[in-house]
Amino acid sequence: MRTRRDLMTGGAALVLAGLAKPALANVLQSPARTLSFENLHTGEKLNLEYWAGGQYVPQALTSINYLLRDYRSGEVHPIRPDLLDLLHVLHGQLGSAKPFEVISGYRSPGTNAKLHQRSNGVAAHSLHMDGMAIDIRLPDRQLAELHKAALAMRAGGVGYYPSLDFVHVDVGRVRRWGAVG
Ligand SMILES: [Zn+2]
Numbered sequence: 001m002r003t004r005r006d007l008m009t010g011g012a013a014l015v016l017a018g019l020a021k022p023a024l025a026n027v028l029q030s031p032a033r034t035l036s037f038e039n040l041h042t043g044e045k046l047n048l049e050y051w052a053g054g055q056y057v058p059q060a061l062t063s064i065n066y067l068l069r070d071y072r073s074g075e076v077h078p079i080r081p082d083l084l085d086l087l088h089v090l091h092g093q094l095g096s097a098k099p100f101e102v103i104s105g106y107r108s109p110g111t112n113a114k115l116h117q118r119s120n121g122v123a124a125h126s127l128h129m130d131g132m133a134i135d136i137r138l139p140d141r142q143l144a145e146l147h148k149a150a151l152a153m154r155a156g157g158v159g160y161y162p163s164l165d166f167v168h169v170d171v172g173r174v175r176r177w178g179a180v181g
Contacts, residue, residue, distance in 0.1 A: 033088045035064070036099035041071040045099060051088075056081050068105025068134065077106040079131040083171045086155045087134070090169070093149050096138045103135040103166045104128060127157070133170035135161070143167060151176060 033051035038044070046067050050060040064084065069076040087100060107115070107128035115122040127133035138146055143160075147167050150158045159168035160178030168178075 028085065028089065033085070035084060035088055035091070037064070037067055037102050038099045039067050039071065039102045039105075041103075042067075047099065050081075050084055065106075065131075068102065068131075070106050070108045070111050072111045073108045075106070075108040077108075077131045079105065079134075080171055083132060083134060083169075086153065086169060086171060087136075090146075090149055090153065091138075093153075094138065094141050094146065096140050098138055098140045100134075100136045101139060103137070103164075105134050106131050121161075127170040127172045132172055133157070133168060135166045135168045137166050 031052070032049045034047070034049050036045070036047035044067050046063055048057075048060045048063060050057055050064060061078070061081065061084075065076050065079050068079050091100065105128070107126060109129055112122065112126050112129050113124075116124050116126075128135075136146070137143055143162055143165060147158065147160045150167055150169050154174050156169065156171040157173065157175045157177075159176070161168065162179055
């Protein structure tokens with residue numbers, strides 16, 4: 001009979017199998033998962049193990065949530081751990097040695113409404129408001145390369161913004177928009 005722990009482990013493995021191509025499964029099977037970020041608005045940097053010993057590290061998630069807060073309002077919101085896994089795999093696949101540069105993480109409803117008013121490129125209910133989306137670039141990789149790798153994961157939405165120099169990734173439905181790269 002399977003224990004509760006086995007079932008939970010199996011559930012996580014299924015989620016990850018859905019997220020990653022078979023070749024990437026190894027990346028997620030390593031004993032630790034790391035991420036590094038630089039928030040371009042605040043200058044804050046992080047480089048940490050957010051998953052270790054078979055589970056997410058609560059203190060690490062707290063630090064990440066803070067770094068990815070709405071820098072305009074200061075509001076903090078939990079970032080979905082599966083978005084972090086997506087980023088971890090993406091980073092490994094690209095073989096980057098640099099932190100993700102973050103243009104936008106969490107957006108409060110107030111901030112999103114303002115941005116939506118100003119630009120039709122911002123959805124009225126953006127997944128940024130649910131901690132499910134992030135706008136990023138990698139300083140040691142071409143934006144087109146990052147875009148292509150994100151699309152290949154088929155893990156959620158991918159938006160391409162070459163004129164603004166970032167790629168949007170989220171853990172919503174698989175879809176794409178923006179100029180073809
Ligand atoms: Zn975005």
